[in-house]
Amino acid sequence: MDKLIITGGTQLSGELRISGAKNAALPVLAATLLCEEPVSIGNIPHLHDITTTMQLLGQMGIQLTIDEKMNIEVDSSTITKYEAPYDLVKTMRASILVLGPLLSRFGEANVSLPGGCAIGTRPVDIHIESLIKMGADIKVEAGYIHAKAGRLKGCKLVLEKVTVTGTENLLMAAVLAEGVTVIENAAKEPEVSDLALFLNKMGAKITGIDTDVLTIEGVSKLDAKNIHYDILPDRIETGTYLVAGAITRGKVKLKNTRPDTLDAVLDKLREAGATITTGDDWIELDMYGKRPKAVNIRTAPYPAFPTDMQAQFTAMNSIAEGVGIITETVFENRFMHVQEMQRMGADIQLESNTAICKGSEQLTGAPVMATDLRASASLVLAGLVAKGETLVDRIYHIDRGYDHIEEKLAQLGGTIKRIPK
Numbered sequence: 001m002d003k004l005i006i007t008g009g010t011q012l013s014g015e016l017r018i019s020g021a022k023n024a025a026l027p028v029l030a031a032t033l034l035c036e037e038p039v040s041i042g043n044i045p046h047l048h049d050i051t052t053t054m055q056l057l058g059q060m061g062i063q064l065t066i067d068e069k070m071n072i073e074v075d076s077s078t079i080t081k082y083e084a085p086y087d088l089v090k091t092m093r094a095s096i097l098v099l100g101p102l103l104s105r106f107g108e109a110n111v112s113l114p115g116g117c118a119i120g121t122r123p124v125d126i127h128i129e130s131l132i133k134m135g136a137d138i139k140v141e142a143g144y145i146h147a148k149a150g151r152l153k154g155c156k157l158v159l160e161k162v163t164v165t166g167t168e169n170l171l172m173a174a175v176l177a178e179g180v181t182v183i184e185n186a187a188k189e190p191e192v193s194d195l196a197l198f199l200n201k202m203g204a205k206i207t208g209i210d211t212d213v214l215t216i217e218g219v220s221k222l223d224a225k226n227i228h229y230d231i232l233p234d235r236i237e238t239g240t241y242l243v244a245g246a247i248t249r250g251k252v253k254l255k256n257t258r259p260d261t262l263d264a265v266l267d268k269l270r271e272a273g274a275t276i277t278t279g280d281d282w283i284e285l286d287m288y289g290k291r292p293k294a295v296n297i298r299t300a301p302y303p304a305f306p307t308d309m310q311a312q313f314t315a316m317n318s319i320a321e322g323v324g325i326i327t328e329t330v331f332e333n334r335f336m337h338v339q340e341m342q343r344m345g346a347d348i349q350l351e352s353n354t355a356i357c358k359g360s361e362q363l364t365g366a367p368v369m370a371t372d373l374r375a376s377a378s379l380v381l382a383g384l385v386a387k388g389e390t391l392v393d394r395i396y397h398i399d400r401g402y403d404h405i406e407e408k409l410a411q412l413g414g415t416i417k418r419i420p421k
């Protein structure tokens, strides 16, 4: 397994281009299953999860063509199988996103259950129960969701919890359903909106985008021709590099991003003492020479503070001035980075879903283990500011969600190297 070796202590400075959002690219690629014509998708990030999605679509018989700019053309007319096998789903839970489109367009889907996951149990009961309400016949047997349906029927769905991939699956299912579907308590994450905009571009009729009530008037088919859609920039990658700037007391400018999707994160960085300047598609953070102040964080669905930025702010609090209290309300077991940070000298106390971080003057480099995607990123951030060398093991988690992280950090002056297995 590849490892990253980081020598801490450099103030990061410079400019970076942000990649397309992983969490938008995955549902958008799944949604291409709904279109009867070939579709082209741009601003696709170079990520392991994208390769997995392409394998997933490829093994269904779907034709995919990539050009040198990473535009992917998907032609779903060659589909032969309606299945997401365990081998792929176990490496990427988001494979569940093919359930809605397969069922609504082809009337059949066999999708492996995602099962447990390092950051909590993450069930898919809301996806399944809502599809049943829309008329699907679903059996869960031998670890697989076996779903069949005639044309799905629009109805009112009130989601018990705000779920991102759940909302996306139901949105994709409703697009070809008969009649009107209303999804209440829908997730409002920008990636959900990006999917909805893409579906509308293919011919869907979705209103209420960016709100928690999505109304979908079903159409009989999506057959728009010559569609090209560019994925929105990755707000979590953006936030991670902003924290990299702040934690190292540096100054960074991130381009090709969307400041309007990061309000809660930018507010917390300002509270930590950073000067933030934004344009339409760029953000600059200036923390030059200043020690960050500890901040209190409470994660919750968008537009509140994202759970996917919690670990990175835990890293920042661990070297900040003062005490910061971090409360995780979205996932029940998302503090696995804390133990590793403690090995680097961080003073963090865990009390159920709360981490009390007392900022230390200095962390010390150590060998640490990445446990999930965002936890891994937080260990890299801690390594950038720690004294000496930090060796981050199991970085396949990072490669799932960060496009060329070592090259991007090196571009900002960070001392970081990949050691291949």
Ligand code: UD1
Binding pocket: 023, 026, 093, 094, 120, 121, 122, 123, 124, 125, 126, 127, 128, 161, 162, 163, 164, 165, 166, 191, 307, 308, 330, 331, 332
């Ligand atoms: C998505 C994101 C992930 C992010 C998370 C929360 C993708 C590919 N992944 O994950 O990066 O951390 O949103 O912003 O977009 N739940 C249920 N039943 C369900 C579905 C969810 O109880 O049927 C619960 C989950 O266990 C969790 C909460 O709802 O506690 C939110 O999960 P959800 O929004 O579904 O997360 P994902 O869509 O898997």
